[in-house]
Amino acid sequence: xxxxxxxxxxxxxxxxxxxxxxxxxxxxxxxxxxxxxxxxxxxxxxxxxxxxxxxxxxxxxxxxxxxxxxxxxxxxxxxxxxxxxxxxxxxxxxxxxxxxxxxxxxxxxxxxxxxxxxxxxxxxxxxxxxxxxxxxxxxxxxxxxxxxxxxxxxxxxxxxxxxxxxxxxxxxxxxxxxxxxxxxxxxxxxxxxxxxxxxxxxxxxxxxxxxxxxxxxxxxxxxxxxxxxxxxxxxxxxxxxxxxxxxxxxxxxxxxxxxxxxxxxxxxxxxxxxxxxxxxxxxxxxxxxxxxxxxxxxxxxxxxxxxxxxxxxxxxxxxxxxxxxxxxxxxxxxxxxxxxxxxxxxxxxxxxxxxxxxxxxxxxxxxxxxxxxxxxxxxxxxxxxxxxxxxxxxxxxxxxxxxxxxxxxxxxxxxxxxxxxxxxxxxxxxxxxxxxxxxxxxxxxxxxxxxxxxxxxxxxxxxxxxxxxxxxxxxxxxxxxxxxxxxxxxxxxxxxxxxxxxxxxxxxxxxxxxxxxxxxxxxxxxxxxxxxxxxxxxxxxxxxxxxxxxxxxxxxxxxxxxxxxxxxxxxxxxxxxxxxxxxxxxxxxxxxxxxxxxxxxxxxxxxxxxxxxxxxxxxxxxxxxxxxxxxxxxxxxxxxxxxxxxxxxxxxxxxx
Ligand SMILES: Cc1cc2nc3c(=O)[nH]c(=O)nc-3n(C[C@H](O)[C@H](O)[C@H](O)COP(=O)(O)O)c2cc1C
Ligand code: SF4
Ligand code: SF4
Numbered sequence: 001x002x003x004x005x006x007x008x009x010x011x012x013x014x015x016x017x018x019x020x021x022x023x024x025x026x027x028x029x030x031x032x033x034x035x036x037x038x039x040x041x042x043x044x045x046x047x048x049x050x051x052x053x054x055x056x057x058x059x060x061x062x063x064x065x066x067x068x069x070x071x072x073x074x075x076x077x078x079x080x081x082x083x084x085x086x087x088x089x090x091x092x093x094x095x096x097x098x099x100x101x102x103x104x105x106x107x108x109x110x111x112x113x114x115x116x117x118x119x120x121x122x123x124x125x126x127x128x129x130x131x132x133x134x135x136x137x138x139x140x141x142x143x144x145x146x147x148x149x150x151x152x153x154x155x156x157x158x159x160x161x162x163x164x165x166x167x168x169x170x171x172x173x174x175x176x177x178x179x180x181x182x183x184x185x186x187x188x189x190x191x192x193x194x195x196x197x198x199x200x201x202x203x204x205x206x207x208x209x210x211x212x213x214x215x216x217x218x219x220x221x222x223x224x225x226x227x228x229x230x231x232x233x234x235x236x237x238x239x240x241x242x243x244x245x246x247x248x249x250x251x252x253x254x255x256x257x258x259x260x261x262x263x264x265x266x267x268x269x270x271x272x273x274x275x276x277x278x279x280x281x282x283x284x285x286x287x288x289x290x291x292x293x294x295x296x297x298x299x300x301x302x303x304x305x306x307x308x309x310x311x312x313x314x315x316x317x318x319x320x321x322x323x324x325x326x327x328x329x330x331x332x333x334x335x336x337x338x339x340x341x342x343x344x345x346x347x348x349x350x351x352x353x354x355x356x357x358x359x360x361x362x363x364x365x366x367x368x369x370x371x372x373x374x375x376x377x378x379x380x381x382x383x384x385x386x387x388x389x390x391x392x393x394x395x396x397x398x399x400x401x402x403x404x405x406x407x408x409x410x411x412x413x414x415x416x417x418x419x420x421x422x423x424x425x426x427x428x429x430x431x432x433x434x435x436x437x438x439x440x441x442x443x444x445x446x447x448x449x450x451x452x453x454x455x456x457x458x459x460x461x462x463x464x465x466x467x468x469x470x471x472x473x474x475x476x477x478x479x480x481x482x483x484x485x486x487x488x489x490x491x492x493x494x495x496x497x498x499x500x501x502x503x504x505x506x507x508x509x510x511x512x513x514x515x516x517x518x519x520x521x522x523x524x525x526x527x528x529x530x531x532x533x534x535x536x537x538x539x540x541x542x543x544x545x546x547x548x549x550x551x552x553x554x555x556x557x558x559x560x561x562x563x564x565x566x567x568x569x570x571x572x573x574x575x576x577x578x579x580x581x582x583x584x585x586x587x588x589x590x591x592x593x594x595x596x597x598x599x600x601x602x603x604x605x606x607x608x609x610x611x612x613x614x615x616x617x618x619x620x621x622x623x624x625x626x627x628x629x630x631x632x633x634x635x636x637x638x639x640x641x642x643x644x645x646x647x648x649x650x651x652x653x654x655x656x
Pocket of ligand 1: 188189190191192193194195197217218219220221222305306307308309310311343344345346348349465539540541
């Protein structure tokens with residue numbers, strides 16, 4: 001006789017627990033190295049082999065586990081060292097060399113090298129915990145709970161920390177009961193629009209046609225966003241478990257994960273996870289010996305941003321060109337292969353197991369009215385602690401950017417005098433771009449806005465899927481709007497004239513303004529075009545494309561005016577409106593650092609032997625500015641270009 005669901009699961013869990021080292025060192029020395037994409041790009045694979053070498057050299061018995069990303073990308077490469085007798089300690093900014101020293105000190109001298117430690121990850125009375133630092137203390141982790149703590153390629157780790165338990169509860173529930181639990185949790189789609197998850201599920205469940213399909217939208221095309229990728233690379237089974245539960249709730253037996261091809265590690269980790277889940281009977285026919293059957297296919301997209309739009313995504317899976325279609329009919333009624341189809345974002349689906357396991361009340365105990373639970377943001381741009389954060393809805397933008405993100409980092413300039421300290425140049429916060437290319441640019445005065453789908457929309461931006469790019473005083477608002485519009489314009493599928501031609505027209509106007517060739521009438525024209533593009537476009541790519549322009553126009557209008565009226569870029573970013581100049585009173589005539597750095601040989605020696613820049617040859621790469629040592633700081637940018645002082649003529653016979 002076949003085992004019942006609970007018994008079968010208990011058997012899996014027992015196995016899993018014996019395979020999971022845990023973080024507390026009870027099963028001996030374990031070293032967890034973060035090797036998700038962000039860790040790898042920071043050199044974590046070299047750190048990993050350095051750990052292997054030193055442990056072998058010192059003959060230390062240890063288990064090395066490759067984990068995903070904690071979200072603390074600013075401190076990569078990272079590792080947690082779990083040694084009996086000590087709390088597990090997290091280290092950041094590792095290098096192969098530091099790794100060797102760390103292990104020698106920790107294991108030979110019982111000195112945990114706390115100067116490289118971010119903190120302990122368990123309460124103890126020896127080492128302060130990471131949770132006491134501002135970067136961690138405001139976070140509330142649900143979705144990212146397992147990220148960086150388990151091996152994503154070992155299903156046993158996921159099961160050992162409570163994974164697939166929600167599925168066993170769901171199997172015993174009525175499908176309607178599951179949807180009610182999701183409703184009680186107040187879960188809103190985390191892919192951007194914030195549509196009530198339960199409503200979509202309900203429509204799909206009630207749709208009379210069969211078969212039904214489920215799609216996990218893992219396209220994540222927004223520049224600066226990497227939340228979905230991190231979850232896929234760090235905790236893939238949370239998505240798979242969420243998909244099985246969602247599939248059961250709506251009556252679907254097949255699901256697709258639509259991932260862009262540019263995410264090879266996510267594709268590989270998820271493929272392994274699907275295979276392992278199938279092996280254990282958690283995917284396929286009669287899951288855990290129940291009546292439920294569900295399986296998953298991984299579908300790789302070619303990386304078009306528009307394919308994140310649900311009707312375009314469906315067309316792409318069907319093998320057609322990824323172009324949006326008018327809605328209704330909505331996919332929940334008529335989607336993939338004309339059948340009822342539920343599409344949810346990675347984070348939405350990864351939330352499901354937690355809701356079912358811990359109950360709606362627990363999940364919705366944080367957040368604010370209308371937005372319960374937590375939100376995940378990817379902090380990028382001019383921010384000290386770049387990476388992922390998960391905060392309760394209702395946390396303000398200021399708390400996210402300054403308390404958690406650490407604010408805008410200064411520029412550090414080194415000196416060429418031995419022993420002289422580097423110079424620290426502070427930068428001011430200017431704006432935050434939320435919601436990716438369809439989002440908006442918000443100034444300092446709006447930083448006390450609590451984060452929620454509705455409050456963010458009120459500012460003119462959108463939540464989007466969680467991209468947050470911080471800009472400082474060196475970023476120009478007009479150039480930022482131009483940059484995002486260039487992205488949407490290139491990604492427009494071309495189906496609607498307003499989107500195809502309208503965005504091109506807006507881009508041309510913005511480009512002219514950044515070159516000092518704009519007119520004041522252009523500002524009204526931009527507003528008019530924005531309105532017609534919003535109204536005339538079929539999908540949200542076109543409808544939201546004007547947001548970066550409209551928000552910068554309303555919050556940074558004086559910058560547009562300076563570009564148009566004075567041919568001046570106040571942030572000194574727009575290349576056509578700035579010139580580099582060497583201040584004669586500051587130049588230390590013979591240091592020559594700038595000369596060697598200039599790729600176009602634009603720097604010459606003046607008659608008075610100081611250095612100067614031949615403007616016609618200058619390509620404005622800033623190399624000379626970076627090269628000029630901190631103690632002289634002689635290279636400056638000037639805008640408008642008309643204010644550039646005359647320079648002394650060239651010294652005819654320079655000494656080099
Ligand atoms: C141009 C465009 C790109 C989009 N890209 C994504 C994406 O990468 N991931 C995503 O989940 N949703 C994306 N969306 C939103 C989806 O169309 C859809 O609303 C979402 O996947 C629904 O899931 P949710 O209810 O869980 O949020 C995009 C929408 C548009 C218009
Ligand atoms: S709005 Fe733009 S991206 Fe959307 S369907 Fe129309 S042309 Fe394509
Ligand atoms: S401009 Fe700066 S780098 Fe160039 S010679 Fe003068 S001090 Fe040296």
